[in-house]
Amino acid sequence: MLTVTTQGYERKGYAMSTDDRLSLVLFSGTDDKLQAAAVLTVGAAAMARPVDVFLQYWALDAFRADRILKDHGVSPEAGPEGERAMRDQGKTHWSDLFRQAKDLGEVRIQACADSMEMFHITTDDLDPMVDGVWGVASFFMEADGPVTFI
Amino acid sequence: MLTVTTQGYERKGYAMSTDDRLSLVLFSGTDDKLQAAAVLTVGAAAMARPVDVFLQYWALDAFRADRILKDHGVSPEAGPEGERAMRDQGKTHWSDLFRQAKDLGEVRIQACADSMEMFHITTDDLDPMVDGVWGVASFFMEADGPVTFI
Amino acid sequence: MLTVTTQGYERKGYAMSTDDRLSLVLFSGTDDKLQAAAVLTVGAAAMARPVDVFLQYWALDAFRADRILKDHGVSPEAGPEGERAMRDQGKTHWSDLFRQAKDLGEVRIQACADSMEMFHITTDDLDPMVDGVWGVASFFMEADGPVTFI
Numbered sequence: 197m198l199t200v201t202t203q204g205y206e207r208k209g210y211a212m213s214t215d216d217r218l219s220l221v222l223f224s225g226t227d228d229k230l231q232a233a234a235v236l237t238v239g240a241a242a243m244a245r246p247v248d249v250f251l252q253y254w255a256l257d258a259f260r261a262d263r264i265l266k267d268h269g270v271s272p273e274a275g276p277e278g279e280r281a282m283r284d285q286g287k288t289h290w291s292d293l294f295r296q297a298k299d300l301g302e303v304r305i306q307a308c309a310d311s312m313e314m315f316h317i318t319t320d321d322l323d324p325m326v327d328g329v330w331g332v333a334s335f336f337m338e339a340d341g342p343v344t345f346i
Numbered sequence: 347m348l349t350v351t352t353q354g355y356e357r358k359g360y361a362m363s364t365d366d367r368l369s370l371v372l373f374s375g376t377d378d379k380l381q382a383a384a385v386l387t388v389g390a391a392a393m394a395r396p397v398d399v400f401l402q403y404w405a406l407d408a409f410r411a412d413r414i415l416k417d418h419g420v421s422p423e424a425g426p427e428g429e430r431a432m433r434d435q436g437k438t439h440w441s442d443l444f445r446q447a448k449d450l451g452e453v454r455i456q457a458c459a460d461s462m463e464m465f466h467i468t469t470d471d472l473d474p475m476v477d478g479v480w481g482v483a484s485f486f487m488e489a490d491g492p493v494t495f496i
Numbered sequence: 497m498l499t500v501t502t503q504g505y506e507r508k509g510y511a512m513s514t515d516d517r518l519s520l521v522l523f524s525g526t527d528d529k530l531q532a533a534a535v536l537t538v539g540a541a542a543m544a545r546p547v548d549v550f551l552q553y554w555a556l557d558a559f560r561a562d563r564i565l566k567d568h569g570v571s572p573e574a575g576p577e578g579e580r581a582m583r584d585q586g587k588t589h590w591s592d593l594f595r596q597a598k599d600l601g602e603v604r605i606q607a608c609a610d611s612m613e614m615f616h617i618t619t620d621d622l623d624p625m626v627d628g629v630w631g632v633a634s635f636f637m638e639a640d641g642p643v644t645f646i
Contacts, residue, residue: 216640216641218643221382221386223378223379223382224421224423225423226423228523228553228554229523232521232523232552232553232645235610236521236632236643236645238632239632239633239635239636240636242633242636243633243636243637243640245636245640252382253378253382253424253428253432254378254421254423254424254428257428268423269423271524271554272422272572273524273525273526273554273568273569274553274554278553278554278557281614281615281616282553282614285610285613285614287610310385310435310437313435314431314432314435315431316431332385332386332388332389333389333392333393335389336389336390336392336393336395340366340393340395341366341492342491342492342494342641342642342643343368343386343492343494344494344642344643344644344645345382345386345494345495345496345645346645371532371536373528373529373532374571374573375573402532403528403532403574403578403582404528404571404573404574404578407578418573419573422572460535460585460587463585464582464585465581466581482535482536482538482539483539483542483543485539486539486542486543486545487543490543490545491516491642492641492642492644493518493536493642493644494644495532495536495644495645495646
């Protein structure tokens with residue numbers, strides 16, 4: 197009861213509530229950016245900030261069940277030396293970090309309907325951690341605050 | 347005590363004001379990112395959120411009147427398969443989506459003065475949907491809230 | 497009149513809240529994006545907005561003391577023509593712009609602990625303008641508002 201009341205209060209205030217929501221439009225599908233996005237998502241979830249991840253284009257492609265663990269390359273600027281440093285660090289894979297974030301807090305991962313259509317895929321093709329499919333309108337219904345594009 | 351009261355006031359004031367403005371710094375000039383940016387702009391405009399698009403670097407270059415419809419390439423990570431999927435989808439071109447967004451809501455598209463100088467171009471060289479030229483100071487006068495960088 | 501009053505109220509409330517902090521996750525390490533990030537940082541600092549810059553991955557690599565002035569390349573989409581236009585403009589180097597921003601306002605530049613580990617470097621390897629090292633948790637303790645990813 198207390199929780200409900202508090203939540204209602206925060207919502208109404210907006211500033212006290214949704215502004216701390218992290219709305220990530222995840223566009224890039226290289227392992228370095230996905231790793232950075234996953235770390236930010238875990239960090240935000242650990243701070244009790246709700247996170248919405250909206251998967252578009254090459255990021256959505258990377259969340260396909262049959263490719264999620266494959267090598268998605270890195271940004272061209274990494275260079276061979278940078279890529280080696282990244283691979284050698286042996287951090288938890290970004291897909292596991294996103295799963296941890298979902299266990300940790302209020303984290304939703306949604307696929308962009310347009311991008312689904314582009315790749316001719318259905319939710320069956322995606323990793324189970326993806327919660328569903330949103331159109332851009334749904335995204336903006338939920339993400340009524342700041343947007344971070346990665 | 348006073349501080350607490352003041353903060354409550356500020357917080358409330360915040361929620362009602364600029365935060366729903368989407369301030370997009372549009373830096374990238376590839377067709378995939380421009381398409382993603384255009385879809386977000388239309389979506390935000392449809393939700394009655396004001397949008398400021400600030401065109402810099404390669405995005406500004408893509409808004410030149412004589413090149414806006416040409417092939418601007420895609421992010422390297424797309425790969426040939428991804429690029430083909432994107433081109434085959436046959437969605438409305440990003441330039442038309444930006445025009446639709448302007449018809450739909452409060453959407454301003456401004457060219458960055460520094461980038462104009464870099465390319466040695468004037469407003470006559472830009473597509474008419476570009477509303478004007480802003481320095482970075484003007485951008486921050488208008489975009490006093492969150493910034494989304496694409 | 498009512499509108500003006502309302503706007504004044506909103507503006508004032510907004511401006512004083514935490515949300516005007518610009519929290520930049522600086523991931524990219526090419527000279528064009530670093531230049532864009534530096535210009536935004538100076539602009540925000542000039543508008544009295546506090547700025548936190550969190551250096552990750554290739555951006556952190558670019559802030560190494562012994563490489564900060566070297567050629568870090570540009571985004572692939574620039575093309576030879578774009579890169580030439582950028583280099584020929586002869587603007588203040590991004591590293592000097594970040595220093596100016598620090599002189600001008602409340603600007604902190606922090607290195608990401610994970611990325612430090614990835615490159616096997618210590619703060620001695622970084623340009624002195626970097627204020628320290630933050631974990632992602634520290635970043636989210638400070639950056640409790642919107643996040644801009646570059």
